[in-house]
Every structure is written in C-alpha cells, then in structure tokens.
Amino acid sequence: MELSIIILSFNVxxxxxxxxxxxxQNKTGRDKWQVIVVDNASTDGSLExxxxxxxxxxALQTGKNLGFAKGNNFAVPHIKADTILFLNPDTVVVGDVIQKSLEFLKKDPEIGALTCRVELPDGSLDYSCQRGFPTPFNSLMYFSGLSRLFPKSKIFSGYSAGYCDTATTHEIDCxxxxxxxxxxxxxxxxxxWDEDYFWNGEDIEFFYCVKEAGYRAYFFAGGKIIHFKGSSSGLWKSAKSKVPKEISMATAKHAAEAMRIFFKKHFYQNYPPVFRDLILGAVTLLEKYRLLKITVGVKHE
Known part of the structure; x- marks a missing residue:
C-alpha cells in the first residue's frame, strides 16, 4: 500500500x-491506495x-460528532501506508493530482506536508491552500481589508500570501x-491533529507543528481539486448544500475559539497583558460580527 486516503464526512x-x-475514476491499476471514510455521526445516510x-x-463510524481533528485522528490507527492524504468530502479530484502530488512528495524526505491547488467552483483559488501563519499582525492586515487592497504586498498580505506565484510549485508556511x-x-x-481544536484552525496548527519539527511544507501547482467550501458549515457561498443555521452558528463559534487557541499556544507570552486583552477582545468582536451575519443570512464570501 503506497497511500492511505482519509475522508472525514459529516452530512454531505x-x-x-x-x-x-x-x-x-482517476485511480489506475498501478495505484495502491487505501480509502478510508470516517463518518462523523451523520444523519443523512452518508456512510451507508x-x-x-x-x-x-x-468505512468507520465515530458514533458522535468528534469534530475535525479528533475525527481524522480516529482513522489513524487504521492506516496501512507510509503516506497519508487527508481529503475533504466536499471536493472533486481532477485528473492525476493525487499521483503527481505523491510523486513530488516522495522525491524529497524534507517535505513534511503538501497541498495542491485548491479551486472554488468558480475557478478562483481558495487562498487557504497557500498562506502564511495568522500572527496578530497578519490577522490584523487580513481582517482590516488591507490585504485585499494590497494583495501583492508581503507586508499587508502576509496571511493570504497573494504575492506568491500560484502557477509554480513553491514552499509555504501553511x-x-x-x-x-x-x-x-x-x-x-x-x-x-491537535484535538484542542474542534472545527477550524486545526490545519494551521498542523502546519505550524510540521515546520517546528524541522520539515518543509509545499504548495504543489501541478494538479488541482475543486472545493465546494463550507458545505458542512454553511459559512461560504461556495457551499453546495443547505446547512441549518444552528450548525453555521456553532461553526462560527468554533472558528473564533480556534483563533484564541492558536494565539494562546504560540503568541500569548510574546505580548504584554494589555495587548493580549486587545487581541482577544478583537477576536470576540469578530465572532459577534460573524454571528450577526449568519443571523441575517449573509455568508463570509
């Protein structure tokens, strides 16, 4: 077995x-893949x-919704290959992106994590497939809108990394x-996966830990997938399924909590108390703003 593919699914x-x-459809006779589907207590008959x-x-059944991190970890004892692909269920694999990504990763033992080009249904890039870490400064530039005004600036676009050439394979932070x-x-x-996170932020933590362990992370431009982003949470316009408002509200709260967790794990001690309070207060304001948008029926993007 050369690759274990883990797909964590919830009501999609x-x-x-x-x-x-x-x-x-894109798997060939030469590909030795194990495909594991973990159902996170769906109620729509997904696993069956x-x-x-x-x-x-x-097929694995968690028995209850464990969240993203714990749900993916649920499958880890079952993997049979030396390389693992975590893949969202609201994606479509295009061509031989899995084979090419695997080939590229195996060429360099210093690569600790790799993602491919992830496109939204309209063909635009899902920025989160190649980005910087959400330091307090990068987060401020992103949420203030300055990164959109100056997408090619390394100073203002440190989180969304709009200055990177997405037509070429390159090293990334996250x-x-x-x-x-x-x-x-x-x-x-x-x-x-760090199980302190329930839903959102755990991928950033994963990449952070990979880099801290001395490995490199890469954006692979030689293939792509299509992502119907937000289909389990209902927070994005690219979602392809209707999600109950209470699920979207809970997801928005988890997203804000993920910001708090990441800040406290990696940056909290770097700031004096007054700045810590300001940063955490800003996260709370963002959380309330997002909840208000959900209440009135407005999605993130």
Whole structure:
C-alpha cells in the first residue's frame, strides 16, 4: 500500500459520493491506495450510501460528532501506508493530482506536508491552500481589508500570501486540511491533529507543528481539486448544500475559539497583558460580527 486516503464526512452525502467517484475514476491499476471514510455521526445516510456505491472503501463510524481533528485522528490507527492524504468530502479530484502530488512528495524526505491547488467552483483559488501563519499582525492586515487592497504586498498580505506565484510549485508556511498529504513518520512525530481544536484552525496548527519539527511544507501547482467550501458549515457561498443555521452558528463559534487557541499556544507570552486583552477582545468582536451575519443570512464570501 503506497497511500492511505482519509475522508472525514459529516452530512454531505451527495458530495461524498461525488468525491469518491472522482477518486476511483482517476485511480489506475498501478495505484495502491487505501480509502478510508470516517463518518462523523451523520444523519443523512452518508456512510451507508458510500458503502453501497463503493464497497472497496473502509468505512468507520465515530458514533458522535468528534469534530475535525479528533475525527481524522480516529482513522489513524487504521492506516496501512507510509503516506497519508487527508481529503475533504466536499471536493472533486481532477485528473492525476493525487499521483503527481505523491510523486513530488516522495522525491524529497524534507517535505513534511503538501497541498495542491485548491479551486472554488468558480475557478478562483481558495487562498487557504497557500498562506502564511495568522500572527496578530497578519490577522490584523487580513481582517482590516488591507490585504485585499494590497494583495501583492508581503507586508499587508502576509496571511493570504497573494504575492506568491500560484502557477509554480513553491514552499509555504501553511496550507489547509482540504487536501493535505503527509508522510506517516511526520504525522507520528507531530502527534497528528491537535484535538484542542474542534472545527477550524486545526490545519494551521498542523502546519505550524510540521515546520517546528524541522520539515518543509509545499504548495504543489501541478494538479488541482475543486472545493465546494463550507458545505458542512454553511459559512461560504461556495457551499453546495443547505446547512441549518444552528450548525453555521456553532461553526462560527468554533472558528473564533480556534483563533484564541492558536494565539494562546504560540503568541500569548510574546505580548504584554494589555495587548493580549486587545487581541482577544478583537477576536470576540469578530465572532459577534460573524454571528450577526449568519443571523441575517449573509455568508463570509
């Protein structure tokens, strides 16, 4: 077995089936892949439908919604390959992106994490597939809108990294968990997904730990997937499924909590108390603003 693909799914039945279809349509006879679907206590019959349509998958049921980090970790004891691909269920694999990504990663033992080009349904880039870390300064530039005004500036666009050439493969600080390929030895070293995070921010933490462990992370431009972003949370316009408002509200709260967790883990001690309070207060204001938008029916993007 050369690759274990882990797909954590929550109430996106049709999207999950489309994702699996795209995987097996693009899999060749030479590819030795293990495909694991972890169902995070869906209520739409996702896992049963997936097993009927694709009996070759390995199906796991968590029993309750464990969140993204713990849900993915649930599959780790079952992996059989030396390389793992964490793949979101609301994605469509295009062509041989998995094979090319795997080939590129295996050429360099210093690569600890790799993501490919992730496009939204309109063909635009999902910025989170190649970005910087959300330091307090980078976050301020992003949420103030200055990164949009100056997308090619390394100063103002440190988080969204609009200055990078996405037509070429390059080293990055951080990608996302939508398509995350990682050697098993690296996952073992960093302890896999940090379960302090429930939903959101855990991919940033993963990349941070990979870099701290001395490995490099890469954006691979030689292939792509399509991401119907927000289909489980309902927070993005690119979502392909209707999500109950209470789910979106809970997800927005988890996103804000993820910001607090990341700041406290990595930057809290670097600032005097007054700045700590200001930063955490800003996160609370952002959380309230996002909850208000959900209440009136406005999505993030």
């Amino acid at each position: 039945r049709e999207l999950l089936l489309d994702c699996l279809k795209s995987i097996f 439908a997936a097993k009927r349509a694709f009996p070759e998958i390995e 990608g996302n968990g939508t398509f995350l390929m990682v050697p098993k030895k690296v996952g073992d070293k960093v302890g896999w």
